Amino acid sequence: xAIGFTPKYKITLPLNNLTTQQFLAVAxxxxxxxxxxxxxxxxxxxTAYTGNSLFxxxxxIKLTVTGLEAILTSTSLGSExxxxxxxxxxxxxxTDKFNETSQSTTTEELTALTEELDHIAVSNxxxxxxxxxxxxxxxxxxxxxxxxxxxxxxxIIIDINIIIFLLMALSGVNIIEPDTESLLxxxxxxxPLVVQGQSWRLFTNMFLHIGIIHLLLNMYALLYIGVLLExxxxxxxxxxxxxxxxxxxxxxxxxxxxxxxxxxxxxxxxGLYGIFLALLSGNFIxxxxxxxxxxxxxxxxxxxxxxxLKEGIDNAxxxxxxxxxxxxxxxxxxSLKKPELKKLHHLTLAGTTACILVAAAVIVAxxxxxxxxxxxKMKTFYxxxxxxxxxxxxxxxxxxxxxxxxxxxxxxxxxxxxxxVKEADVLDLPETVHSRNKKILEYxxxxxxxxxxxxxxxxxxxxxxxxxxxxxxxxxxxxxxxxKQL
Numbered sequence: 001x002a003i004g005f006t007p008k009y010k011i012t013l014p015l016n017n018l019t020t021q022q023f024l025a026v027a028x029x030x031x032x033x034x035x036x037x038x039x040x041x042x043x044x045x046x047t048a049y050t051g052n053s054l055f056x057x058x059x060x061i062k063l064t065v066t067g068l069e070a071i072l073t074s075t076s077l078g079s080e081x082x083x084x085x086x087x088x089x090x091x092x093x094x095t096d097k098f099n100e101t102s103q104s105t106t107t108e109e110l111t112a113l114t115e116e117l118d119h120i121a122v123s124n125x126x127x128x129x130x131x132x133x134x135x136x137x138x139x140x141x142x143x144x145x146x147x148x149x150x151x152x153x154x155x156i157i158i159d160i161n162i163i164i165f166l167l168m169a170l171s172g173v174n175i176i177e178p179d180t181e182s183l184l185x186x187x188x189x190x191x192p193l194v195v196q197g198q199s200w201r202l203f204t205n206m207f208l209h210i211g212i213i214h215l216l217l218n219m220y221a222l223l224y225i226g227v228l229l230e231x232x233x234x235x236x237x238x239x240x241x242x243x244x245x246x247x248x249x250x251x252x253x254x255x256x257x258x259x260x261x262x263x264x265x266x267x268x269x270x271g272l273y274g275i276f277l278a279l280l281s282g283n284f285i286x287x288x289x290x291x292x293x294x295x296x297x298x299x300x301x302x303x304x305x306x307x308x309l310k311e312g313i314d315n316a317x318x319x320x321x322x323x324x325x326x327x328x329x330x331x332x333x334x335s336l337k338k339p340e341l342k343k344l345h346h347l348t349l350a351g352t353t354a355c356i357l358v359a360a361a362v363i364v365a366x367x368x369x370x371x372x373x374x375x376x377k378m379k380t381f382y383x384x385x386x387x388x389x390x391x392x393x394x395x396x397x398x399x400x401x402x403x404x405x406x407x408x409x410x411x412x413x414x415x416x417x418x419x420x421v422k423e424a425d426v427l428d429l430p431e432t433v434h435s436r437n438k439k440i441l442e443y444x445x446x447x448x449x450x451x452x453x454x455x456x457x458x459x460x461x462x463x464x465x466x467x468x469x470x471x472x473x474x475x476x477x478x479x480x481x482x483x484k485q486l
Contacts, residue, residue, distance in 0.1 A: 007075075007076040007086075007087060008059075008073060008074060008075040008076065008087055009073070009074045009087035009088045009090075009091055010071060010072065010073045010074075010091075011071075011072050011091050011095070012069050012070070012071055012072070013063075013069060013070045013071075013072055013095065013098075014068065014069055014070075015065070015068050015069060015070060016102075018102075020043070020044060020065045021043075021114045021117065022110050022114065023065060023070060024041065024044075024045075024046050024063070024065065024114075024117055025105075025109075025110050025113035025114045025116075025117060026098060026101055026102045026105055026110070026113070027046050027063050027070075027098065028041070028046060028113050028116065028117060028120075029101050029105060029109070029113055030094060030097045030098045030101045031046070031048045031061070031094075033097055033101060034050075034093060034094065034097055036048045036049060036050050036061065037049045037050075038120065039060070040120065041117050041120040044064060044065045044066075045062065045063060045064045045065065046062070046063045046117075047060065047061070047062045047063075048060075048061045048062075049061070049077070050090055058076075058077050059074045059075055059076050059077055059086065059087055059090050060074070060075045060077055061073075061074055061090060061094060062075070072091055072094060072095070074086075074087035074088075074090040074091050074094075075087070144158065144223060145158060145159055145162075149231075150230065150231030151226065151227065151230055151231060152230070152235045153226075153230060153235050153238050153239050153242070154222065154223065154226025154227070154230050154238070155226075157222065157226075157242060157265075158219050158222060158223065158226075160207055161207055161209065161215065161218070161219060161222075161265060162215070162219070164186070164207050164208065165208075165209055165212070165215050168182070168186055168208075173186070174211075175211065175212045176211050176212065176213075177210075177211055178210060178211060180261050183208060183210065183261055183263055184261065186204075186208055187200075187201055187204030187205055187207075187208055187263075188201065188204075188205050188208055188261050188262060188263040189201040189202060189204075189205035189250050189253065189254060189261070189262040189263065190254075190259070190260070190261050190262070191254045191257060191258050191259060191260075191367070191371070192258075192259070192369075192370075192371035192372065194254050194364060194367075195254075195364060195367045195368075195369045195371075195372065196369065196371075196372050199360075199361075199364055201250075202247050202250040202251060202254070202360060202364075203243075203246070203247060203250075205250055205262055205263045205264070206246035206247075206249070206250065206264070206265050206267060206268050207265065208263035208264065209263060209264050209265070210263055210264065214264055218264055218265045218266055218269060219265075221266070221269050221300070222265060222269050222272075225269060225272045225273055225276060226238075226272070228276060228293070229272055229275065229276050229279075232279065232284060232285070233275070233279070233332060233336065236349065237332060237348075237349065238272075240349050240352060240353055241271060241272060241275050241325070241328055241329075241332075242268050242271070242272060243268070244271070244324065244328060244352060244353060244356040245267065245268050245270070245271020245272065245274065245275070245321045245324045245325045245328060246265070246267055246268030246271065246321065247356055247357070247360055248267075248271065248320050248321060248323075248324035248356055248359075248360070249266075249267020249268060249270065249271060249317040249318070249320040249321035249324065250262065250267060250317065250320075250360075251320065251359070251360045251363050251364065252267075252316050252317060252319065252320025252321075253267065253314050253316045253317040253320065254364070254367065255316075255363055255367060256316035257314070257316060258370070258371075258428055258430075259371075259429075259430045260314065262314050262317060264314070264317075266304075266314075266317060266318060266321070267314075267317035267318060267320060267321035268321055269321070270301070270304070270317075270318045270319075270321035270322040270325065271321035271322065271324055271325035271328070272325060273297055273300060273301055273322065273325060274321065274322040274323065274324065274325020274326040274327075274328075274329060275325045275326070275328055275329035275332065276293075276297055276325075276329070277294075277297055277298075277301075277325075277326060277329065278325070278326050278327075278328075278329025278330045278332075278333070279329055279332075279333070279336075280293060280294050280297070281330075282333055282336070282337070284336060301322060304318060305318060305319070305322075324356070328352055328356075331348060331351070331352055332348060332352075334348070335348045368428065370427040370428045370429060371427075371429065373424075373427060374424050374427050374429060374433070377420055377423065377424045378424070380420060381417050381420050381421070381424075381440075384413040384416055384417050384420070385413070385417060387409065387410075387413050388409070388410040388412075388413035388414055388417070388447070388451075389410070390406060390409070390410070391403065391406030391407055391409070391410050391451075394406055400458060400461075403458050404455065404458055404459065407451050407454055407455045407458065408455070410447075410451045411448060411451045411452065411455070414444055414447050414448040414451060415448060417444045418441065418444045418445060418448065421437055421440050421441045421444060422441070424437060425437040425438075425441070432486070435486065436483065436486045439479055439482055439483050439486060440483065442479050443476065443479045443480065443483065446472055446475050446476045446479060447476065449472055450469060450472045450473060450476065453465045453468055453469045453472060454469065457469070
């Protein structure tokens with residue numbers, strides 16, 4: 001993604017024996033012949049805007065007369081970060097039309113246009129032009145969030161992401177560093193939850209963001225690629241592309257990261273950039289613009305993949321989105337080359353969607369469910385622990401045979417639990433769970449030792465093992481406290 005100063009292009013025009021007012025009068029007629037919008041004028045300047053559509057590289061055209069020459073400046077408006085030659089084209093279009101207009105304009109027309117300029121001009125032109133420029137900039141900023149022809153889905157996606165973020169903030173979620181529990185509550189993706197049936201998280205996570213900075217960066221990148229791509233491939237294809245690459249990115253993230261909470265639109269955004277890269281291989285974009293676009297897109301992809309090597313960034317989702325975007329982009333090319341074949345268009349969309357959804361379902365189905373297996377083993381562990389501790393519920397006057405039977409049963413279950421914990425610790429689990437397993441194993445071994453000591457004491461009817469048993473029980477209490485901390 002190219003990020004820099006506002007793109008502009010400037011040239012100098014001679015007045016060619018025209019007075020300042022005559023020159024501006026011809027310029028006024030030129031602007032109208034080009035169907036541009038007059039924004040303001042003064043004794044020495046004229047300002048216009050080239051249009052009102054966000055996805056076309058619109059610009060502010062300003063003509064300022066200084067002495068025997070005029071400075072013509074075309075400055076980009078809206079969201080574009082690189083103009084791809086648009087400002088140069090606008091200045092050329094103006095000069096060509098100006099030369100044509102100046103030859104066809106009569107003296108009477110010049111007089112009428114000069115009088116009209118006097119009505120357009122204001123007493124404080126500099127301040128008025130600043131206000132008009134600010135108003136136009138605000139207008140283009142607001143257009144970012146409003147659907148229009150050729151730019152219909154991008155603003156809706158941006159709006160949805162922002163609305164969900166605001167709702168999260170209003171519910172009390174931290175807008176800088178939201179906690180894991182909040183993210184999962186709102187639909188973030190996590191491998192154990194997805195493989196245990198919550199596949200819907202593959203979809204919902206692409207509309208959540210981990211803090212306001214994450215949101216702003218992603219929406220900026222989405223705006224940029226949306227302006228470039230949506231009107232070129234069409235609203236429906238753009239929608240399918242965003243959702244399919246987003247799901248593909250989520251699946252790759254879940255496959256790669258066993259215990260990472262994933263959220264954000266970056267996977268889908270990378271997918272859109274992948275589609276654009278695929279289209280750059282065809283003849284859908286002017287050759288003179290292709291190099292600048294390719295440079296911009298490659299810079300965005302390369303920079304973000306390198307930045308994604310940092311800890312805490314889900315590069316797996318980025319790569320998954322990018323690769324799926326490239327594949328989908330190449331799949332779109334035949335129908336884009338022959339837009340009149342509606343059947344091909346619909347088959348492409350249906351086939352793309354089916355392939356992504358089937359692939360996602362298959363991958364999720366074959367993913368190892370180690371955490372689910374672990375939870376199942378832990379449920380068995382707690383049941384066996386309950387059975388082992390039943391001996392402590394015997395009455396004080398219980399028969400010796402019943403106590404010995406209870407201790408034997410407990411010994412059996414503690415041995416079973418030791419084997420169960422060792423089996424569970426082999427699974428692919430977070431390091432914190434492995435640390436907890438070590439403590440649980442220590443707890444089981446101490447419990448087993450205490451039951452064996454109690455058995456010896458009851459069987460021999462002596463207090464010989466009381467001191468050792470008390471020491472063992474103290475260790476058990478300490479391990480239980482450690483487990484509470486974990």
